Every structure is written in C-alpha cells, then in structure tokens.
Amino acid sequence: MLGKLRRRFVAIIMLLVGSLVIAMVGISYRNTMSSLDSIVSRSLDMALEERSALPDSDADGEALGMEHLPVLWIDLSSTGAKLGSNETRLCFDTDHLTEAIGSAISSDQDEGRLSEFHLTWRRVSSPYGWRLAVADTTSIDAERNAQIISSLKLGGAGMLVLLALAIVLSKWASRPVQVAWEQQHQFVADASHELKTPLAVIIANNGILERREDELPQDCVRWVRSTRDEAERMRGLIEEMLELARTEEGGGGARRDVDVDLSELVEGEALQFDAVAYERGTSIETDISPEAHVSGDPEQLDRLVKTLIDNACKYAAVGTRVTVRLERRAGTATLSVNNEGDPIPPEDLPHVFDRFYRSDKARARSTGGFGLGLAIAKGIAESHGGRIEVKSSAGQGTTFTVTLHETRE
Numbered sequence: 199m200l201g202k203l204r205r206r207f208v209a210i211i212m213l214l215v216g217s218l219v220i221a222m223v224g225i226s227y228r229n230t231m232s233s234l235d236s237i238v239s240r241s242l243d244m245a246l247e248e249r250s251a252l253p254d255s256d257a258d259g260e261a262l263g264m265e266h267l268p269v270l271w272i273d274l275s276s277t278g279a280k281l282g283s284n285e286t287r288l289c290f291d292t293d294h295l296t297e298a299i300g301s302a303i304s305s306d307q308d309e310g311r312l313s314e315f316h317l318t319w320r321r322v323s324s325p326y327g328w329r330l331a332v333a334d335t336t337s338i339d340a341e342r343n344a345q346i347i348s349s350l351k352l353g354g355a356g357m358l359v360l361l362a363l364a365i366v367l368s369k370w371a372s373r374p375v376q377v378a379w380e381q382q383h384q385f386v387a388d389a390s391h392e393l394k395t396p397l398a399v400i401i402a403n404n405g406i407l408e409r410r411e412d413e414l415p416q417d418c419v420r421w422v423r424s425t426r427d428e429a430e431r432m433r434g435l436i437e438e439m440l441e442l443a444r445t446e447e448g449g450g451g452a453r454r455d456v457d458v459d460l461s462e463l464v465e466g467e468a469l470q471f472d473a474v475a476y477e478r479g480t481s482i483e484t485d486i487s488p489e490a491h492v493s494g495d496p497e498q499l500d501r502l503v504k505t506l507i508d509n510a511c512k513y514a515a516v517g518t519r520v521t522v523r524l525e526r527r528a529g530t531a532t533l534s535v536n537n538e539g540d541p542i543p544p545e546d547l548p549h550v551f552d553r554f555y556r557s558d559k560a561r562a563r564s565t566g567g568f569g570l571g572l573a574i575a576k577g578i579a580e581s582h583g584g585r586i587e588v589k590s591s592a593g594q595g596t597t598f599t600v601t602l603h604e605t606r607e
Contacts, residue, residue, distance in 0.1 A: 211364040241267040245331035275327035445577030479516035490531040510537035542590040
C-alpha cells in the first residue's frame with residue numbers, strides 16, 4: 199500500500215512540475231527559433247531592398263553572434279539578369295543555386311526553402327521583372343540543430359533531477375504514514391496473538407460445561423451453546439487477522455519460497471470443492487494448463503486458490519457453473535475464477551479487497567465470513583510479486599484474476 203502511495207505521489211509531481219519544466223524548455227526553444235528565423239528574414243529583406251549594410255547593434259541576431267547571413271540577389275528581367283551580394287567574397291554551390299533559382303521561378307509562392315542545400319529564397323516583383331534573394335542558412339541550420347540537442351538535454355536532465363527529488367520527497371512525505379501503518383500492523387498482530395490465550399481458556403471452560411450439560415439447569419444449556427458458537431467464530435476471526443497481518447507485509451519470517459506446481463494445486467482445490475459446489479446447486483468446470491510452476495509458499499498459495507473458489511461457489515446462482523481456468527502466457531501463470539450470478543455493484547468493486555468489507559451486508563452473518571478473505575487473497579498475491587483483479591457484469595458474471603510470474607517455461 200505504501201509503495202503504491204509513493205508511486206502516485208511521484209507520478210503527480212512528475213505530471214505537474216514536469217509539465218512546467220517541459221513548457222519552459224519549449225518556450226525557450228520557440229523563442230530561439232523565432233530569433234533565428236528573424237535573422238533569415240531580415241537578411242533577405244535587406245537584399246531585396248538593395249541594402250548590404252549590417253543591422254543595428256541592438257538587433258535580435260547579434261545575441262546569437264549572427265548579424266546577417268550571406269545573401270545573393272538576382273534581378274531578372276526580359277533583358278537578362280543582374281547579380282549582387284552583401285559580401286565581397288561569396289561562395290555558392292552552382293548546382294544548388296541553380297536549383298534554388300529554378301524552384302523560385304516555378305513556385306507559386308513568394309518564399310521557399312531548400313533544407314538539404316541550406317538555402318532559403320524570397321522574391322518580389324519589380325517594374326522591370328523580378329528580384330530574387332537567396333540566403334545561405336548553413337550557420338542558422340547548425341544553430342537550429344544545436345538548439346534542438348541542447349533543449350533535449352536540458353529537458354531530459356531536468357526530468358531526471360525532478361524524478362530524483364520526487365522520489366526523495368515521496369519517502370519523506372510518506373514516512374509518518376509508514377510509521378502509523380507499521381504501528382497499526384504490529385498492534386493487529388500483537389492483539390490477535392494475545393487474544394488467542396484467553397479465548398482458548400474460554401473455549402476450554404465452555405467445553406467442560408457442555409460435557410456436563412445434564413448437571414446444568416435446562417435454561418442455561420442454550421447459553422452455553424451460544425457461547426461456544428460465538429467463541430468459535432471469534433477464534434476464526436483472530437486466525438484470519440493473524441493471517442492478514444502476515445500476508446500484508448510479505449509473509450515475514452513464516453513465508454517460504456519453494457517451487458510450487460500451481461497446476462496441480464489448482465486442480466486439487468477444484469476437485470475438493472466439487473462436492474461443495476454440488477451441495478450449493480452449482481458445478482465446477484476446469485481448464486488448467488499443465489506444468490505451471492511458481493515460486494512461493496505452498497500453504498499461502500493454497501489459501502489464495504481456496505478463497506477464490508469458495509467465494510465463487512458461495513455467490514454462484516443455483517443451476518450455474520463456476521469456471522476455474524489457469525493459463526500460461528509470456529512467462530506468467532494467470533488464474534481466473536468466474537461465477538455466474540448477481541454481479542457486484544459498480545460502487546462496490548473498488549472496495550472488494552478492503553478489510554471487513556461486504557458488498558452484501560445481509561449475508562455477512564449467514565455465510566459465516568468476516569470480509570477478510572479477499573483482503574488476505576490480495577495480500578498473498580502481492581507478497582508473491584503478483585496482482586489480483588476483479589471484473590463483474592450481468593452478462594459475464596464475476597471473475598477474479600490472479601497473475602503470478604512463472605519460475606520456468
């Protein structure tokens with residue numbers, strides 16, 4: 199639970215602050231690109247206006263170390279062509295320049311770019327024909343690429359630093375919760391353990407009274423029997439609370455890790471519950487893949503399978519079937535137990551694994567449960583590195599699914 203809480207905290211921090219970091223890097227990148235585009239546009243405009251003077255010292259491009267770009271302009275008229283440039287020594291690749299001029303003449307646009315040649319052109323009409331300016335954007339494109347790499351590095355570094363800070367903050371923020379959770383967990387375990395001794399004495403004394411019922415007044419016999427029933431019920435509750443305390447923290451020292459043939463275990467439990475299902479007016483159908491092996495505690499895994507099948511048999515409608523299926527896929531063993539009957543209400547689905555939660559309050563006493571079975575099942579699944587889920591609908595029934603990692607293919 200605490201791990202999930204910390205992951206959510208980290209996710210929220212990354213989403214909120216990360217979005218701000220990305221937005222700031224994006225704005226910086228956009229402003230730089232705008233400045234670079236401004237240099238290209240200003241250089242072309244100067245050439246089209248037949249000015250080769252450098253821009254003012256406070257121009258936008260000076261901050262980037264690029265006051266202007268090498269530009270060649272051409273006056274095209276019916277009498278021929280006239281060349282000019284803003285530099286005394288200007289070197290353009292002839293083939294590239296020819297392609298740029300051809301693209302400018304044939305285009306229906308007044309501006310264009312040949313990215314592969316690092317050339318940008320612009321044209322304007324004049325009384326004698328056309329004036330075409332072609333700028334060499336090699337330096338601009340290099341700066342543009344450098345800015346992209348810089349932005350990616352800056353954004354990536356910022357997100358990594360943010361992730362590290364979020365993890366540290368999540369541990370700091372969840373520390374009081376962790377302490378409270380550990381104290382609560384220890385209290386439940388200690389209280390359950392301490393209750394076993396006086397309860398054992400009560401059950402033993404009550405047993406003595408039951409064996410001597412003939413010596414008791416008749417009116418007292420039913421109270422003795424009622425005490426026995428409630429004491430046994432309390433013993434069952436204490437055992438489940440102790441089991442829950444063990445499973446929620448990974449089983450503690452009592453947890454064993456051995457190779458478990460899950461296929462054989464599930465098959466055996468389904469067979470044992472066949473008679474139970476028959477008595478309740480339903481049947482069990484199995485589809486179990488062989489040789490599904492997992493690593494874990496066989497007793498806890500047996501408890502997990504037994505809980506799911508027993509729960510399905512309890513709530514299956516009379517005349518329907520309980521389907522137990524075990525599949526092997528992509529290195530996992532997936533156990534699903536489905537029963538046909540009244541679906542779990544949507545508002546109850548998020549709480550079915552909560553302690554003491556019963557979606558059908560009227561059946562809490564009649565079925566003899568405490569609302570801890572599914573909480574224990576969840577603890578067992580998660581302590582074995584797996585997960586448990588539930589889906590329920592009127593058409594498909596209720597399906598509990600447990601996914602565990604296989605130990606061998």
